[in-house]
Amino acid sequence: MEKEYISISLAKPDTHQLDAVQKGAVALGLTGLALLLITAFGVTFSNNALWLAISIGAIMVGAVVYAQRTYLNQPAGIRNNGVYFKSLTSRGALGWMAGIVLTLFYILLYWYPQYLGLGKDGAPNTGLVALFDPLSQFLKGEPASQWFMYGALYTLAILAFGFKFILKYRHNRYQLFRTISVMFFQLGFAFLLPEFLIRLNYPYNDFKEMWPLNYDFFDEWSVNSFLDSGNLGLFMLLFGVAMIFIISPVLTYLYGKRWYCSWVCGCGGLAETAGDPFRHLSSKKLSAWRLERWSIHLVTVFAILMTVGVVTSYLSEVARAQLIWGLVILLLLIGVLVAFFRRKHFNGQTRAIFLSVAALMAGVVLIHYFATPAKILFVDSQKLRSAYGFAIGAAFSGVIGVGFYPLLGSRVWCRFGCPMAAILGFQQRIFSRFRITTNGGQCISCGNCSTYCEMGIDVRSYAQSGQNIVRSSCVGCGICSAVCPRGVLKLENGSPNNRMKEDPAFIGNADNLMEYIKK
Amino acid sequence: MDHIVIIGNGIAGATAARHIRKLDNACRITMISEETDYFFSRTALMYVFMGHMQFEHTQPYENDFWSRNRLELLRDRVMAVDTDRKELRLQTGEVIRYHKLLLATGSLPNKFGWPGQDHQGVQGLYSKQDLELLEEYSATTERAVIVGGGLIGIELAEMLHSRNIPVTMLVREKNFWNSVLPDEESAMISRHIKEHHIDLRLESELEEILADSNGRVKAIKTKKGEEIECQLVGLTVGVHPNISFLEGSGIETNKGVLVNRRLETNVPDVYAAGDCAEQRQAIGERKAVEQVWYTGRMMGEVVAQNICGKRVEYAPDNWFNSAKFFDIEYQTYGWVWSKPKENEASLYWEHQDGKKALRLVYNTTNGALLGVNAFGIRLRHEVCDSWIRQKVHINEVVKALETANFDPEFYRRHEKAIRKHFKGRTAIA
Numbered sequence: 001m002e003k004e005y006i007s008i009s010l011a012k013p014d015t016h017q018l019d020a021v022q023k024g025a026v027a028l029g030l031t032g033l034a035l036l037l038i039t040a041f042g043v044t045f046s047n048n049a050l051w052l053a054i055s056i057g058a059i060m061v062g063a064v065v066y067a068q069r070t071y072l073n074q075p076a077g078i079r080n081n082g083v084y085f086k087s088l089t090s091r092g093a094l095g096w097m098a099g100i101v102l103t104l105f106y107i108l109l110y111w112y113p114q115y116l117g118l119g120k121d122g123a124p125n126t127g128l129v130a131l132f133d134p135l136s137q138f139l140k141g142e143p144a145s146q147w148f149m150y151g152a153l154y155t156l157a158i159l160a161f162g163f164k165f166i167l168k169y170r171h172n173r174y175q176l177f178r179t180i181s182v183m184f185f186q187l188g189f190a191f192l193l194p195e196f197l198i199r200l201n202y203p204y205n206d207f208k209e210m211w212p213l214n215y216d217f218f219d220e221w222s223v224n225s226f227l228d229s230g231n232l233g234l235f236m237l238l239f240g241v242a243m244i245f246i247i248s249p250v251l252t253y254l255y256g257k258r259w260y261c262s263w264v265c266g267c268g269g270l271a272e273t274a275g276d277p278f279r280h281l282s283s284k285k286l287s288a289w290r291l292e293r294w295s296i297h298l299v300t301v302f303a304i305l306m307t308v309g310v311v312t313s314y315l316s317e318v319a320r321a322q323l324i325w326g327l328v329i330l331l332l333l334i335g336v337l338v339a340f341f342r343r344k345h346f347n348g349q350t351r352a353i354f355l356s357v358a359a360l361m362a363g364v365v366l367i368h369y370f371a372t373p374a375k376i377l378f379v380d381s382q383k384l385r386s387a388y389g390f391a392i393g394a395a396f397s398g399v400i401g402v403g404f405y406p407l408l409g410s411r412v413w414c415r416f417g418c419p420m421a422a423i424l425g426f427q428q429r430i431f432s433r434f435r436i437t438t439n440g441g442q443c444i445s446c447g448n449c450s451t452y453c454e455m456g457i458d459v460r461s462y463a464q465s466g467q468n469i470v471r472s473s474c475v476g477c478g479i480c481s482a483v484c485p486r487g488v489l490k491l492e493n494g495s496p497n498n499r500m501k502e503d504p505a506f507i508g509n510a511d512n513l514m515e516y517i518k519k
Numbered sequence: 520m521d522h523i524v525i526i527g528n529g530i531a532g533a534t535a536a537r538h539i540r541k542l543d544n545a546c547r548i549t550m551i552s553e554e555t556d557y558f559f560s561r562t563a564l565m566y567v568f569m570g571h572m573q574f575e576h577t578q579p580y581e582n583d584f585w586s587r588n589r590l591e592l593l594r595d596r597v598m599a600v601d602t603d604r605k606e607l608r609l610q611t612g613e614v615i616r617y618h619k620l621l622l623a624t625g626s627l628p629n630k631f632g633w634p635g636q637d638h639q640g641v642q643g644l645y646s647k648q649d650l651e652l653l654e655e656y657s658a659t660t661e662r663a664v665i666v667g668g669g670l671i672g673i674e675l676a677e678m679l680h681s682r683n684i685p686v687t688m689l690v691r692e693k694n695f696w697n698s699v700l701p702d703e704e705s706a707m708i709s710r711h712i713k714e715h716h717i718d719l720r721l722e723s724e725l726e727e728i729l730a731d732s733n734g735r736v737k738a739i740k741t742k743k744g745e746e747i748e749c750q751l752v753g754l755t756v757g758v759h760p761n762i763s764f765l766e767g768s769g770i771e772t773n774k775g776v777l778v779n780r781r782l783e784t785n786v787p788d789v790y791a792a793g794d795c796a797e798q799r800q801a802i803g804e805r806k807a808v809e810q811v812w813y814t815g816r817m818m819g820e821v822v823a824q825n826i827c828g829k830r831v832e833y834a835p836d837n838w839f840n841s842a843k844f845f846d847i848e849y850q851t852y853g854w855v856w857s858k859p860k861e862n863e864a865s866l867y868w869e870h871q872d873g874k875k876a877l878r879l880v881y882n883t884t885n886g887a888l889l890g891v892n893a894f895g896i897r898l899r900h901e902v903c904d905s906w907i908r909q910k911v912h913i914n915e916v917v918k919a920l921e922t923a924n925f926d927p928e929f930y931r932r933h934e935k936a937i938r939k940h941f942k943g944r945t946a947i948a
């Protein structure tokens with residue numbers, strides 16, 4: 001087999017070492033990080049504001065200097081040299097170490113925040129969380145929680161690595177604009193605005209995070225808190241509903257799901273910036289794709305049913321029946337529409353969609369007849385919710401989704417576990433103007449596109465046979481197009497008719513031949 | 520049951536195998552290669568060396584694709600072909616019988632008999648084994664010299680540069696690839712090569728390669744008498760068909776295996792496709808031996824039809840090709856010669872950053888578009904192709920430039936500047 005080829009990573013590994021300035025910058029950044037870390041081991045500084053400023057400043061300056069030194073002293077272009085030689089980015093020892101450290105951090109964050117310094121039962125914060133007290137006091141007038149600390153670090157990561165990403169892809173204005181966009185939405189909508197809202201005594205709300213990603217948006221306490229907050233609260237509730245039922249379908253029809261996944265979403269934002277050095281680690285195996293199809297549909301069905309269960313538990317008899325039968329009709333309608341749009345290609349994917357719709361329909365009817373406020377389908381609803389929160393909200397999106405960046409690639413969560421991505425993807429596949437066009441016969445089958453697709457899509461298999469790429473999982477990051485050395489791929493919006501070009505005729509060969517081949 | 524044997528698992532052989540299977544579900548198909556177990560993309564070798572990809576990423580199909588389609592793979596070397604008995608003799612001593620034989624054996628790097636060309640550390644870049652050799656030599660290389668300024672030469676320069684190995688490039692012409700590119704483009708690329716700190720020596724030719732006492736390269740001498748110390752010499756002065764094993768087989772050869780339009784050789788049931796095939800009568804302005812990926816694919820498609828009893832001619836449409844010179848992408852459609860031919864003129868625009876350019880070649884008697892060179896701007900194959908095929912007038916083309924743009928969204932557009940620059944410059948008799 002091809003095993004002997006491993007030798008390739010042994011030759012001249014030293015040439016990928018850093019120069020003095022890069023080393024200094026890395027040292028500075030790591031010092032900043034270390035300052036944050038030692039607080040996690042119980043060291044508490046006397047002047048938190050100062051130390052936070054120093055450590056964050058060191059991280060930012062380190063990142064900026066490193067990125068400038070790395071990318072600005074050479075001409076702009078694709079810079080993936082040595083990606084598969086570096087330990088950190090090729091699942092080497094450093095990659096594993098980074099994965100383990102990140103994962104540990106998430107475990108502490110979700111289940112043992114006291115070790116990060118969270119003061120229990122009104123006790124003052126210490127350590128890492130205390131470091132963020134001054135910032136939290138400044139923004140919302142209360143001490144930091146572990147979530148505030150996490151939000152701040154998350155935003156910091158998107159900003160710092162976003163800057164690096166921008167320098168790396170500075171020749172590519174699609175990458176430039178979309179990265180500025182995710183940086184803006186993270187800083188403004190995910191981090192600052194919700195904190196200000198709390199300061200003004202409004203409910204915490206991240207306007208861009210819609211249900212089902214924000215899975216408890218329709219919970220009784222959530223809806224009540226909106227209803228209790230006057231006009232602005234009502235607006236938030238209506239905006240949230242409009243987001244999922246009007247705004248997002250329209251935008252997805254016009255631009256594909258990328259408007260959200262690669263331009264707005266915070267999970268996507270972190271994946272595209274901090275996760276960029278690991279994007280090639282996504283599995284391209286057929287088995288991964290099969291798993292993806294199962295898991296993404298299951299998660300979606302589960303997320304929707306759970307919400308329906310929770311909502312019905314606080315509605316009146318009548319409203320509840322209306323909701324249930326309304327949903328059944330909606331699902332029937334979706335089924336009919338899918339059957340219509342996919343009548344010419346009834347394949348495994350269509351089957352999966354039908355199965356999901358059928359499961360949903362069965363589920364809501366069962367909920368109607370068997371669910372009680374305390375129990376969704378015979379299972380304690382409180383337990384079910386915390387199980388979901390644990391399995392999907394924490395374990396999946398955090399521990400595996402981010403903690404495993406250096407091992408499984410940057411979009412594991414988006415690919416296997418995000419119900420939002422599933423719903424948007426479903427629409428992208430069936431009813432959207434978005435596609436990736438392939439350019440005639442210019443593909444040389446080199447494989448750059450497939451290697452660097454973070455969603456594990458085998459882009460090359462489409463490009464080399466002249467087909468357009470219309471895939472529900474494509475988040476429209478545009479990296480396949482960026483790394484293609486022959487200018488074969490273009491993300492485009494256009495008429496939905498013949499979007500897939502499933503019967504492609506290669507340009508370049510005699511016309512009559514294509515007829516023969518089609519026969 | 521017919522046994523169809525294909526020598527070579529490159530793009531020509533692999534494409535033919537896939538299409539034969541589509542056309543004939545019953546026949547037995549065997550693909551033999553000495554190079555690798557599975558078909559891989561030769562064009563991606565550079566990315567493996569630069570650490571962008573691992574070797575398995577260059578394989579366009581998953582490994583079980585071949586067995587699922589009952590395409591038998593054999594890793595061996597064909598030593599001789601006996602066309603009377605319809606037998607192949609393999610290096611392992613095995614003998615294989617065929618009903619139909621496809622020769623898709625590709626190329627070998629040229630060596631022009633330079634003194635010292637067989638020293639250790641002197642190599643071409645074509646096969647996977649060449650890449651492994653390069654891996655070995657480059658580990659002990661302080662400076663490398665590349666002889667020849669073609670597409671593979673510049674790739675080799677970029678590869679070595681990515682490992683921080685200083686590179687000197689000897690180019691015979693007065694600018695890089697000037698035998699193919701017109702002067703302006705050629706000068707632009709030369710500037711870009713230097714921007715990447717490649718020591719580009721123009722109008723320089725190799726005289727001799729010198730070795731140390733262990734037989735390893737230690738320097739080269741140029742015709743101008745310069746001596747350049749180096750431990751690695753890359754010979755990238757073109758390739759020639761890999762057909763020496765056919766001697767005495769009765770299959771007619773010239774530079775390559777001679778074939779007619781249906782890619783049949785002089786011997787019944789023996790066909791040839793890809794780099795190793797030579798058209799008895801060149802097609803239009805095309806070369807008789809075509810050595811690019813695309814022609815390999817197209818010949819593979821055609822030869823499959825003929826092997827399966829359909830009569831289809833290899834009749835390629837407009838020429839097209841593409842490459843990437845460090846960071847500058849290049850696409851070409853139709854014919855753009857380094858020096859205009861009779862009744863030809865062109866419009867040329869270059870961006871002030873020196874990394875984007877567009878040349879439109881047209882016929883001066885009727886204004887028809889003949890060819891396009893694009894640098895740093897992606898163009899739509901379909902549009903350029905139909906302009907050339909339909910002989911669209913150059914002025915119409917300039918008006919409609921936007922429809923051909925294939926750059927990613929939000930890229931700065933240059934059509935207006937280009938139109939302004941071209942205004943009033945077309946000269947039609």
Ligand SMILES: Cc1cc2nc3c(=O)[nH]c(=O)nc-3n(C[C@H](O)[C@H](O)[C@H](O)COP(=O)(O)OP(=O)(O)OC[C@H]3O[C@@H](n4cnc5c(N)ncnc54)[C@H](O)[C@@H]3O)c2cc1C
Nearest residue numbers: 527529530531552553554596597624625793794810811812
């Ligand atoms: C580094 C590099 C970069 C390139 N980049 C481009 C590009 O960007 N665009 C482009 O259009 N073209 C490019 N080319 C050219 C392109 O790769 C070739 O034209 C194409 O691969 C030829 O395909 P083929 O199927 O004819 O032969 P090959 O791919 O050479 O396959 C022939 C196979 O047959 C095997 N073989 C030969 N003789 C025997 C025997 N006697 N027994 C058993 N097996 C045998 C060989 O080992 C080889 O594996 C590039 C070439 C190289 C080397």
Ligand code: SF4
Nearest residue numbers: 453474475477478480
């Ligand atoms: S197919 Fe391209 S645009 Fe879509 S997710 Fe993959 S790399 Fe990004």
Ligand code: SF4
Nearest residue numbers: 443446447449463484
């Ligand atoms: S990167 Fe471009 S040339 Fe390479 S396989 Fe993908 S589409 Fe084809």
